[in-house]
Amino acid sequence: MSTESAPKRRRVTRSPSPEKYYNLDESYEPYVPIAQRRQAKLAKLSSLGAASDKEKAKRAQEEADERADEEREEELRKEKARRERTLLMEAQEVHNRKAAEDAQKTEVEKAEEKDAEILAAIAARRKLASDLELAKGIQYTEPLKTSWRPPKYIRERPDEENRRLREKYHIVVEGEDVPPPIEHFQDMKIPDALLKFLKSKRISMPTPIQLQGIPVAFSGRDMIGIAFTGSGKTLAFCLPLIMFACEEEAKLPLVKGEGPVGVILCPSRELASQTYENILQWTDALSREGKYPRLNTLLCIGGISMSEQSHVLNNGLHIVVATPGRLIDMLEKKRFTFNNCKYLCMDEADRMIDLGFEDDVRNIMSFFKRQRQTLLFSATMPRKIQDFAQQSLIKPVLVNVGRAGAANLDVLQVVEYVKQEAKMVYLLECLQKTAPPVIVFSDNKNEVDDIQEYLLLKGVEAVAIHGSKSQEERQYAIKAFKSGAKDVMVASGVASKGLDFNDIQHVIIFSMPKEIEDYVHQIGRTGRSGKTGIATTFVNMNTPEQTLLDLKYLLMEAGQKVPPFLLTIDDPRAVQGGSLKGCPVCGGLGHSISNCPKLEDTQRRQMASHRSNVDTGGY
Template structure:
């Protein structure tokens, strides 16, 4: 048995040798040493440093190869070739990217225009022309007038400024009414703004609070309505021809009263046709508003919510509307009303003249707003977001628990009327009750009160029947109170824009006023730094508590020069850059919360987020 096994193995070995001789794919055994050399050579070739030759112990032939550099090597070579970028340039590029990303939002146009690719390239024609002596002024003469009035303008073919109302060709009845109101010559925003709008141009108007912005967009709207009525009278259900949109009911009511005042003068003293205007705000019975529409309405002053509601229910249309003003535009375009404004734009059937006005309009809002405008003219009187120089700003450090008592002391500084601003509704009610107990004639207003109460508070305060108005920021935007002596910020607002609007309620139309703000450790350092820089810009006294703050903006002076943007490009605050903007962070968190709500739905757990 053992011999058979040995013979079988021998036969198998012989067969294997025979097969090996015939097998063409047979590879000779490579020693370990030689294999290591080959691997090392391949590795060096991959590194871009191939060996020119490689010899082995057994006299192998030399290997010559052109090595291809790897992607990592190429990247490092490209980096070496690029010029070195300084830290300041890197920050400038980062900020530009942030602003571009913010500006990438959908343009402010109607869905129909976006879908059909409709783009208007030429401004609207109005037929208005200034007198020949104004038309024939040279560009140098125009620039000298603008320089004299501290007016900055941007745009193509800017209409010349007019130094008096007569040159603007208003009817005698309007000129007489302006004289009766004590308005004998135009303010800087009116000198340039009125000719621009009367010419039919789209415009972004930026001027400090109390500078007469309302007349800049009200008077041209009345002239447009009058021209169209004389050409072809409106029938029932038609209109409006022009519209003004405001962020708050109180501001809409105030603007509507100005419109009514001038319209009544044209009819009663000028003998012109009746121009019908309508106030379209929440808190008022819609039936009374519809009565005006049934007769045909020329001018509508509205808040976004009620306007959107009436358009959606087809109670009113914008088929003939040729004129749209967004007052306090930065507030309207901002996160709160942006979608409402877009829905309003969807109802326009043709080109319209679009005007945007505000005291605080940062660069990002201007860039975004330009998407809705045709060859716009930007008229800027002073820096956007700068405080009114006619207001004396005082800042006092007051502990939270001592605020209420110190408030009574502050009220002794000036005679009434006085405005007190708080951040939340509960504080408004608490202060109102406290002042009433102390015998102070006070009224209060905030978003949680009925429309009737709000209107009574505003009317009695304006009429001088009440000495103090306690309010949230609902009363800070655009409201014109006569002869306010003193504004008290019981709480510093979360954003510096709101501070500028608040203190702008005093020092209006060339008069001076005082603004006192309470600060303590409850405020964020960012808002305090913004306040410090705003005081410095207005040449006001800086209290020690603000002077001792570490100021990061001192390290960013080169960045400001390189980027051309002083402070934050998003909110306009001078004490921080866009990377540290609290408003931007807040809006990002709100957007994230909104997407969560959309994802989870309004019911169940979604309602808790």
């Protein structure tokens, strides 16, 4: 073995690997393809957007929560304030707010708003109908059919000719399919016996209200007839009823317990008695020749014994003339029924359906069991009453001769200023103006008696009539005055509605009534049937200024002389720049509805009635 040692191997140092070499450069970024880099960028952006949306949603929720908390706190605060608030404070705020609004309005606007409220209250009244019709919602849409037809030449007359005739007689009509006017009674197909009787009473030609009103009534149409006092309205509504009753009797005679065919309502006993007497004359003249049946007519008013007319009730009943109170009493006692009644007429209808009489009329309506023809007649029917009446009628025809509430142009109106203490003495002077008979009107019952006593002491033959006198006294006074046994009749308003006295040349109004309607009716006792007359009216400081203003406008409308002291009265509405339309409730031209004395009187009566019912427990 060799002793020589082997040579030593030398360690070789290698150079660093490339990988280690590259890691030494910390700024180096490995290569990433473009497509990968783009996807990575998009993913990053998406994650940032989602985070932003979540942040916004979170922020919006927080804001909504804050608002909800604030609203809850506000509601709690208001609720607390409402609990602490008193009704007095609320009323005071409403009052202050209304006062601020009113301060910005003119006086005219305030007056118009007040009038509109009153009119709306009146218009809200339910229509006149029977309880059965109102309860079952029964509504009639077509008028009653009748057998009457005008002559052929009148039916074929052109509308232009009908219009010319109406203009000739100053007739204004409203309604659908208005029957044509007829100028002669013969063409109305009135029986000869009745024509002869009318001629004997110097009635040969129909008046304007008859010329148009009778054909309308004969046709079965509901009607509102308006014409000045003394224009023949009574014949216009009585004649159709007489002919209808004759037709019913001819078809099948009525026996005991049947009837009436029709009823005429009047506001006063005197007017009902006068209408009853007229019907008796016309029916007697009709049956005298034997061609037409005798009709039974019943007078149904307070103050007389109904047993005296038992002979009428024991037979078939054709016509009833009545005042509301006694008629309701007879119907409730079932002395007769309205089961077959198909004709209802209200004379002085504005009084009958006025606020104070509406309940009585509704009560009477409740006894009707079938459709009826309804006619309303008056000399004074304000527009508001017309509108209310038309709601209760079926396709009504309005026949108007002149303005509703206008004075009769055949009456010379003289207004004189007479001190209260000088009235009695001056009354004697006025009685010398014309020959008797003369009517003196006063609204005060005690004053009526005082005037009669004074005239009797002065040797004047005078009678008196007012509501507090017995029926026998009232009938005696009217009979004595009509017969000429007495020269002067002193009367309250009870004698002013519709009563017809022969040859009255002079009416003296000792105390001016508050309602201008009453004045129109009172002066209408003269100047009737085409004749002329004089009306002398006493006024003084006791007469309300509003009444004097109504009187002033009425005189101006009629073309009468207006005394200087009336000319000096100014209309406050004219000063305010308002329109002078007149009152729709009473027709007065000198005031608005808010100052209407008729409305005030009606409200006073209603309050008195209510207090009476409360005091008596409603009985």
